[in-house]
Amino acid sequence: MSAGYTLSPAAPRASAAVISAAKADAAVEWARSRKGSPYGYGADGPNRFDCSGLTRWVYSRVGRSLPHSSSAQVSRTERIRKENRRRGDLVFFYSHGGIYHVAIYPGRGYIWHASRPGTPVQRVKPWTSSLFYGRVK
Numbered sequence: 001m002s003a004g005y006t007l008s009p010a011a012p013r014a015s016a017a018v019i020s021a022a023k024a025d026a027a028v029e030w031a032r033s034r035k036g037s038p039y040g041y042g043a044d045g046p047n048r049f050d051c052s053g054l055t056r057w058v059y060s061r062v063g064r065s066l067p068h069s070s071s072a073q074v075s076r077t078e079r080i081r082k083e084n085r086r087r088g089d090l091v092f093f094y095s096h097g098g099i100y101h102v103a104i105y106p107g108r109g110y111i112w113h114a115s116r117p118g119t120p121v122q123r124v125k126p127w128t129s130s131l132f133y134g135r136v137k
Contacts, residue, residue: 024088
């Protein structure tokens with residue numbers, strides 16, 4: 001990875017503190033580094049991913065632990081209004097049945113995600129407006 005971020009012991013912090021912009025930027029670079037990796041149901045890297053496996057793996061690179069489920073990852077974020085989103089925020093997709101997908105926001109209206117079998121990790125525009133943003137705590 002070329003983001004210039006390395007993991008090192010961190011000072012103690014409150015568990016509810018949101019992630020720094022520098023770590024969020026590094027998370028985006030980690031996501032970008034997985035471009036083209038194949039989808040794998042239940043996979044969490046480093047070479048195959050499902051949606052929450054990608055976000056889990058990416059955030060583990062910057063020292064944050066996320067569960068392997070898009071609906072469980074919501075509880076590890078602070079909800080963010082669309083106009084306040086920033087690089088590295090998680091993007092949660094929902095329908096009548098609840099949250100069904102998670103991705104990483106790299107800026108400019110795009111997402112990095114692992115979507116389905118046969119489609120590798122890629123950067124795309126969201127396909128629906130049924131989504132919201134969360135900043136990792």
